[in-house]
Amino acid sequence: xxxxxxxxxxxxxxxxxxxxxxxxxxxxxxxxxxxxxxxxCGLAQCGSCTVLMDGKxxxxxxxxxxxxDRHSITSLEGLRALxxxxxxxxxxPIQEAFVKHQALxxxxxxxxxxxxxYAFVRDNANPTRADIENALSGLLCRCCAHSRMIDAIQxxxxxxxx
Amino acid sequence: MKPKNPFKLDGALPxxxxxxxxxxxxxxxxxxxxxxxxxxxxxxxxxAATADAxxxxxPSGNVDAxxxxxxxAVGADESITVFAGKAExxxxxxxxxxxxxxxxxxxxxxxxxxxxxxxxxxxxxxxxVGSLSTMTQFGAGGLRVALDTARDALYQLAAQWLNVxxxxxxxxxxxxxxxxxxxxxxxxxxxxxxxxxxxLPVNSKAVPNNPSTxxxxxxxxxxxxxxxxxxGVFQYVQKVRLPGMRHGRVVRPPALGAxxxxxxxxxxxxxxxxxxxxxxxxxxxxVADTEWHAILAASALATGITWSAGDAFPxxxxxxxYMTQQPSRDSLTVNSGDVDQVMAxxxxxxxxxxxxxxxxxxxxxxxxxxADVRGGVGQAxxxxxxxxxxxxxxxxxxxxxxxxxPTANIxxxxxxxxxxxxxxxxxxxxxxxxxxxxxxxxxVRVQYSRRDEMTGGEHYGHPMVSNEKVGLDAxxxxxxxxxxxxxxxxxxxxxxxxxxxNGIPGSLAGFPTAQVIPTTTPPNNPTTYNNFSxxxxxxxxGSINGVSFGTGAVMSQRVLNKIVASPLWTAWLRSPDRLQNxxxxxxxxxxxxxxxxxxxxxxxxRHLSDPRxxxxxxxxxxxxxxxxxxxxxxxxPFSQPGEGRGFSCVLYEGVDGYCATVAEVFVDVQxxxxxxxxxxxxIDTGPVINPDGLRNQMEGQVIQGISRTVYExxxxxxxxxxxxxxxxxxxxxxxxxxxxxxINTVLINNLNAPVTGAGETTITTVAxxxxxxVFDATGVRxxxxxxxxxxxxxxxxxxxx
Numbered sequence: 001x002x003x004x005x006x007x008x009x010x011x012x013x014x015x016x017x018x019x020x021x022x023x024x025x026x027x028x029x030x031x032x033x034x035x036x037x038x039x040x041c042g043l044a045q046c047g048s049c050t051v052l053m054d055g056k057x058x059x060x061x062x063x064x065x066x067x068x069d070r071h072s073i074t075s076l077e078g079l080r081a082l083x084x085x086x087x088x089x090x091x092x093p094i095q096e097a098f099v100k101h102q103a104l105x106x107x108x109x110x111x112x113x114x115x116x117x118y119a120f121v122r123d124n125a126n127p128t129r130a131d132i133e134n135a136l137s138g139l140l141c142r143c144c145a146h147s148r149m150i151d152a153i154q155x156x157x158x159x160x161x162x
Numbered sequence: 163m164k165p166k167n168p169f170k171l172d173g174a175l176p177x178x179x180x181x182x183x184x185x186x187x188x189x190x191x192x193x194x195x196x197x198x199x200x201x202x203x204x205x206x207x208x209x210a211a212t213a214d215a216x217x218x219x220x221p222s223g224n225v226d227a228x229x230x231x232x233x234x235a236v237g238a239d240e241s242i243t244v245f246a247g248k249a250e251x252x253x254x255x256x257x258x259x260x261x262x263x264x265x266x267x268x269x270x271x272x273x274x275x276x277x278x279x280x281x282x283x284x285x286x287x288x289x290x291v292g293s294l295s296t297m298t299q300f301g302a303g304g305l306r307v308a309l310d311t312a313r314d315a316l317y318q319l320a321a322q323w324l325n326v327x328x329x330x331x332x333x334x335x336x337x338x339x340x341x342x343x344x345x346x347x348x349x350x351x352x353x354x355x356x357x358x359x360x361x362l363p364v365n366s367k368a369v370p371n372n373p374s375t376x377x378x379x380x381x382x383x384x385x386x387x388x389x390x391x392x393x394g395v396f397q398y399v400q401k402v403r404l405p406g407m408r409h410g411r412v413v414r415p416p417a418l419g420a421x422x423x424x425x426x427x428x429x430x431x432x433x434x435x436x437x438x439x440x441x442x443x444x445x446x447x448x449v450a451d452t453e454w455h456a457i458l459a460a461s462a463l464a465t466g467i468t469w470s471a472g473d474a475f476p477x478x479x480x481x482x483x484y485m486t487q488q489p490s491r492d493s494l495t496v497n498s499g500d501v502d503q504v505m506a507x508x509x510x511x512x513x514x515x516x517x518x519x520x521x522x523x524x525x526x527x528x529x530x531x532x533a534d535v536r537g538g539v540g541q542a543x544x545x546x547x548x549x550x551x552x553x554x555x556x557x558x559x560x561x562x563x564x565x566x567x568p569t570a571n572i573x574x575x576x577x578x579x580x581x582x583x584x585x586x587x588x589x590x591x592x593x594x595x596x597x598x599x600x601x602x603x604x605x606v607r608v609q610y611s612r613r614d615e616m617t618g619g620e621h622y623g624h625p626m627v628s629n630e631k632v633g634l635d636a637x638x639x640x641x642x643x644x645x646x647x648x649x650x651x652x653x654x655x656x657x658x659x660x661x662x663x664n665g666i667p668g669s670l671a672g673f674p675t676a677q678v679i680p681t682t683t684p685p686n687n688p689t690t691y692n693n694f695s696x697x698x699x700x701x702x703x704g705s706i707n708g709v710s711f712g713t714g715a716v717m718s719q720r721v722l723n724k725i726v727a728s729p730l731w732t733a734w735l736r737s738p739d740r741l742q743n744x745x746x747x748x749x750x751x752x753x754x755x756x757x758x759x760x761x762x763x764x765x766x767x768r769h770l771s772d773p774r775x776x777x778x779x780x781x782x783x784x785x786x787x788x789x790x791x792x793x794x795x796x797x798x799p800f801s802q803p804g805e806g807r808g809f810s811c812v813l814y815e816g817v818d819g820y821c822a823t824v825a826e827v828f829v830d831v832q833x834x835x836x837x838x839x840x841x842x843x844x845i846d847t848g849p850v851i852n853p854d855g856l857r858n859q860m861e862g863q864v865i866q867g868i869s870r871t872v873y874e875x876x877x878x879x880x881x882x883x884x885x886x887x888x889x890x891x892x893x894x895x896x897x898x899x900x901x902x903x904x905i906n907t908v909l910i911n912n913l914n915a916p917v918t919g920a921g922e923t924t925i926t927t928v929a930x931x932x933x934x935x936v937f938d939a940t941g942v943r944x945x946x947x948x949x950x951x952x953x954x955x956x957x958x959x960x961x962x963x
Binding site: 018019022023026029030033034035036037038039040041042043045046048075076077089091095098099102104105106107108109110111113114133134136137138139140141142143144145146147148150 | 251252253254384385387388389391392393394395396397398400401403434452453454458524525526527528578579580581583609611612854855858859861862863864865866869889890891895896897898899902905
């Protein structure tokens with residue numbers, strides 16, 4: 001049994017896990033009861049397990065817990081906390097953009113587009129539509145809400161640039 | 163019109179201690195629900211309170227759908243709880259049903275609490291399938307008539323209370339007042355009902371609110387579930403957690419049809435998590451304390467099992483030839499009796515064959531369910547399952563047969579999974595969780611691996627071979643249409659006949675699978691018209707005994723359907739068979755028009771008789787700036803080589819909404835890469851319920867339709883009987899970064915027509931529109947899905963182009 005120090009959505013917690021290869025996703029699901037990162041494929045092919053590690057999007061389904069030791073993890077639930085915004089239970093502006101554009105159907109995939117979109121807009125002001133499509137490249141949305149998701153991220157980027 | 167409390171949805175809470183508690187003690191009966199809603203059990207209306215009224219559930223856990231109390235409860239606190247039986251599969255049915263209740267009862271959307279799909283609690287409305295939910299809920303036996311009966315009862319009560327006639331009443335946000343009277347003289351629903359039961363039967367003749375007066379329906383009410391899904395707190399079935407729950411994984415035969423010969427359980431000896439093996443005939447699973455331990459145990463266990471060889475598979479390359487050589491179960495949808503004779507008199511006969519592969523639902527989430535089976539088998543055992551099933555009552559019966567436990571002891575709770583698009587792994591994984599939980603007597607959660615989902619979980623969409631033949635007169639008008647479609651089936655899902663063996667887990671556990679029994683005599687002529695599978699082309703009269711039910715003009719017609727046994731498991735996949743048949747009919751119509759040098763839309767209109775259909779086609783053609791000319795296009799110095807446009811249309815299921823689509827493509831004839839650059843698609847499904855929700859559905863279906871047309875085909879290996887499409891690399895689909903077209907959606911808000919569905923309508927037209935556009939661009943006809951670059955180049959070479 002090894003103990004790992006994680007900072008999850010702003011809270012520092014030590015977790016004990018017997019297998020250092022245990023993917024981070026299962027720790028977030030079982031130890032932290034998070035609903036935001038979701039198992040889609042377990043192969044880093046779809047993106048529905050995406051979280052931010054030290055601000056960068058990673059696929060938690062293939063990230064061993066030992067690699068997350070002493071790192072900061074942010075899931076969909078914690079985006080507001082990451083930016084120190086008040087009322088952490090409310091929607092982050094990028095999530096508000098997804099609501100405004102009604103940019104999903106079943107919504108299971110949405111950690112991928114929101115997390116990659118968030119990180120890309122943070123690092124690239126005023127992105128074009130093609131830039132955003134590129135940043136999301138390889139992510140899957142099987143209900144095919146692609147256009148609305150790109151619209152939502154673009155409108156968030158415009159709002160963010162103000 | 164934003165809901166005030168979008169986070170208060172059933173199933174939308176984060177997993178707090180309270181939520182865990184609620185999951186563990188889910189309402190055992192309708193009565194507790196009503197108590198929770200502040201509803202007391204006192205009869206009003208016809209009949210006084212009776213002992214029965216104290217317990218609206220009969221002992222079998224069925225809900226009496228003839229009583230409005232089974233559909234709607236009005237609390238003394240003005241809350242309105244609606245019980246409905248059509249599931250949310252990602253298409254917005256939760257919001258739509260909430261809108262319907264708010265409209266018919268004249269209350270704000272946020273006053274409605276909707277309880278969806280729970281045995282013993284919601285009425286049994288069958289399966290959520292086939293683009294039929296909207297039509298069902300607005301139809302004679304659906305939610306709408308129950309709401310309207312309740313509304314009429316409220317008017318009666320208010321008239322008595324305020325001592326006026328019902329036609330003097332006005333109602334706003336659930337409060338009655340007298341038209342032109344003292345505005346402070348009012349009575350609310352909560353005051354009238356005081357939390358009592360209505361005790362009234364559903365009046366099937368109750369009149370709906372007129373669409374021209376709609377205030378909530380017809381509006382782009384935002385989806386009630388999107389905020390919690392975007393925030394990440396929404397509870398999918400994958401996130402149901404029970405105290406003491408263990409995690410299960412299945413170990414499917416590597417080759418389809420292989421049998422267990424031996425299991426060496428010692429491979430688990432050194433593994434953590436106390437893994438336990440469960441074997442029932444060829445059904446093998448393992449449970450452990452955590453999901454990761456279950457995953458490790460399942461992969462170790464797979465190395466300890468010796469399997470026999472699998473079933474014989476055809477060669478993938480010969481699949482379509484193989485299909486047409488198998489013994490078949492035959493039926494006729496239409497047969498005018500004169501097709502051979504009229505065909506013989508034709509000036510010209512045209513034939514073509516279209517081929518459609520096995521395809522996957524490819525649910526983004528690997529399917530998951532949680533089951534809690536206690537007490538083994540028989541009368542003393544109990545079952546609770548949390549499942550993304552399309553039919554909770556069918557699931558209950560299947561589980562009763564699978565587990566040998568009476569239905570009265572089984573409760574099935576619907577919890578959303580990811581978008582399902584038909585019979586994906588949701589039902590099979592529920593059977594898996596139930597079998598494993600029954601074996602260990604504790605709650606078990608099973609989530610498939612991606613490979614489990616794709617090769618041993620879901621049932622694939624039907625492959626089809628379509629043989630088209632028409633006869634033309636001297637003017638080029640179609641005078642006879644002869645269509646033969648051959649499709650493959652295996653199992654079709656355990657909900658068919660409520661037979662566990664019609665699904666993968668039950669079959670492995672030893673339950674029999676329904677076989678395709680070939681017919682030995684020619685099929686009888688049909689006595690009723692049923693174009694549910696869109697096997698009848700739009701351009702024939704669809705006549706049965708001299709009465710026309712179709713949308714077209716061609717009188718001499720025959721549609722022969724052949725079903726043959728499939729080596730792979732199959733079931734419904736979004737627009738099942740309607741898409742395959744429409745791909746054939748609409749591509750063929752384009753071929754006929756091209757052979758005559760006719761514009762493809764004009765040529766279609768020559769053969770159509772239905773004014774609504776004609777209107778949709780003309781409206782979409784105009785929206786797409788369609789230029790009248792034949793295909794393929796002439797390459798001029800002013801035109802871009804490789805650009806083309808194509809058309810397709812359908813009356814979905816023969817009754818369920820009109821759709822027309824124009825696709826524009828760019829084809830790189832050297833590489834064979836097809837890019838869909840713009841799609842204009844229009845729909846007439848009667849009155850539009852939620853314009854933005856409808857557009858969202860249409861857009862999703864356009865892109866999913868492109869994915870299925872250009873990318874998707876289930877691959878298998880004959881030598882090993884293995885399905886080789888096992889992940890998103892070996893089963894490619896459209897991804898972010900691939901070309902996404904500009905999409906122009908055209909809504910025809912037809913207030914004079916009945917409400918129909920839209921969940922599968924648009925996608926039905928997409929494949930043919932793309933294929934016709936490729937022909938327009940290049941002169942190459944694509945007869946086989948998918949339109950990969952390899953298939954395009956092969957077709958181009960074969961056509962000497």
